[in-house]
Amino acid sequence: KNDTNANACCELFxxxxxxxxxxxxxxxxxxxxxxxxxxxxxxITIPLSASNNSICRxxxxxxxxxxxxxxxxxYRALASSYQIVMVENLPRFNTSVTGKENxxxxxxxxxxxxxxxxxxxxxxxCTSNRP
Numbered sequence: 001k002n003d004t005n006a007n008a009c010c011e012l013f014x015x016x017x018x019x020x021x022x023x024x025x026x027x028x029x030x031x032x033x034x035x036x037x038x039x040x041x042x043x044i045t046i047p048l049s050a051s052n053n054s055i056c057r058x059x060x061x062x063x064x065x066x067x068x069x070x071x072x073x074x075y076r077a078l079a080s081s082y083q084i085v086m087v088e089n090l091p092r093f094n095t096s097v098t099g100k101e102n103x104x105x106x107x108x109x110x111x112x113x114x115x116x117x118x119x120x121x122x123x124x125x126c127t128s129n130r131p
Contacts, residue, residue: 014030039073044074055083057086059088060110075113076120079116080120084122084123084125085124087124091103
């Protein structure tokens, strides 16, 4: 199932990244490790994106994982720069019987990301290998 999700994401990404709907004579190219500016002299490294700024692609770990130091202002910059943000391999967010989340910081970052994408009317595409 994980291979199916990865293949579907790859196909979707390339379909949006290589087709510039506004100008059919121009093809967009794919950029790797592209940086966009954020606030306070910060920047966000985009692992995979289209040069036409239509779509960008991250793993959950890169964007919201425990080693991520992104804040709401970074997610806002991301949302205002792209039309579609793809996030792959979302973990399962669950709570234990005691009510404690397994990864509360990651869950909070993901909620902040969704809020900022919603405010900027940016589309979010997610995959998970968990139901």
